[in-house]
Amino acid sequence: MSGPAQDHRVDGILFDKDGTLFDFHATWSVWAHGVISELAENDASVMQQLADVADYDLALRRFRPTSPIIAGTNREAAECLARALPRRAVDEIEIYLMQSAARAPLAPAVPLVPFLDGLARAGLRLGVMTNDTEHGARAHLGAAGVAGHFHFIAGFDSGHGAKPSPAPLLAFATAMALDPARIAMVGDSTHDLMAGRAAGMQTIGVLTGPAQEADLAPLADAVFPDIGHITGWLGA
Incomplete structure (x- = not known):
């Protein structure tokens, strides 16, 4: 993936953690x-x-x-x-x-380092918002060797609220100084996508969690087998 971020669909991507970055x-x-x-x-x-x-x-x-x-x-x-x-x-x-x-066995949905490296080279701002604790999020991302790839990491206890409220998603937009319409919220649950829609963001569903495509499609701009497909979507 090459070219400046403005050539793509979005300027920032906010990921759910469990079922999205890691296979549920x-x-x-x-x-x-x-x-x-x-x-x-x-x-x-x-x-x-x-x-x-x-x-x-x-x-x-x-x-x-x-x-x-x-x-x-x-x-x-x-x-x-x-x-x-x-x-x-x-x-x-x-x-x-x-x-x-915080000690749970981690199974990344895709090889995370090269995937996130590609997004970083495109100039995208990256974040994680999970209904897990912030402590758990940082522990998992650190164990996977990718904590440093994210400009924003928040849990339900970080002071912004929890999904499906759009508030923690909008906190990412504010922190990154981005228009919510130029952010994609990526998640494996209806909570993630409901929050994304309420925040005025683009929404991407992934099937590495318990939900089926039929559950996610009504709330998503796109549904993919896993986050690895986002690279192609960005340049479409």
Whole structure:
């Protein structure tokens, strides 16, 4: 990809993290099984109760697309799991999830360094906005060796709010001094794309999360198998 950024469709790209930069099931469905087992202290009955409230298939070791945890914040995930752990405080579960998630096994959706290098050479401003914690986002991007590629990294707890609110997306636009219409919001969930539409941004859906193309297409300007296809879209 070559040429100045103004030759492309956008001047900036804001990425979701989980299910977008990193394959959702290979990362989070694997992680979740260990979390459920540890929180349940290997009690099969409690594991099933946790799986039920999380809408997680223990046999397949995968989140179902209807899981409330998929697009929720870390706090919302803790509140969800607390329903099956009446003796555990929500705050305690939230801290555990934050610390555990920061160590989750990472499965990038595409080789991230060359992909992001290409976007940087085009002069694009890059950001990440996730409903995970900012601590978790920075830990994951750092572990993947790409934290330095992003000009903006925010979580639900960074002071801008959480998706599907457009506020954290507009915070990126403000920080980068960009017109929201010249930014693409890229994500794997309807939360991501709803936020992008509400912010007046272009929207790109990717299929490396639990959602299907039929879920994302009504809210997206384009839907791709993974973020690697964005390079071609930019120059189209």
